[in-house]
Amino acid sequence: MKKIEQLTSIEMIEDFIKDNKLSFIYISKPDCGVCHAILPHLRHLLDKFPLIQLGQVDAYHVEEVVAKYSIFSVPSLFLFIEGKEFLREARFVHFDELEKKMEKIYKIYQQ
DSSP states (O other): OOOEEEEOSHHHHHHHHHHOSEEEEEEEOTTOHHHHHHHHHHHHHHTTOTTOEEEEEETTTOTHHHHHTTOOSSSEEEEEETTEEEEEEESSOOHHHHHHHHHHHHHHHHO
């Protein structure tokens, strides 16, 4: 399964996005059942995209992330390409649709 880097400050999040051309940020809370259910599926999906790096943020621990990225519910999933937000999903994620979007984006990026 895809390796996860724990991001424990807003600075770490910003550095992660800046340092990785393709970065995926997963924002969750420990008491969120949906968050726990989605994470294994997300890791499995991202295994198909080896150039994308995965970072996880606990929204309780890094409270600033909520305001900075306008988060209204968790889990929130973000794909950044070269520092720019390219894709956002929240709460109930339809993985078939997410995979199709990711495949298109990844294919374009690799050209």
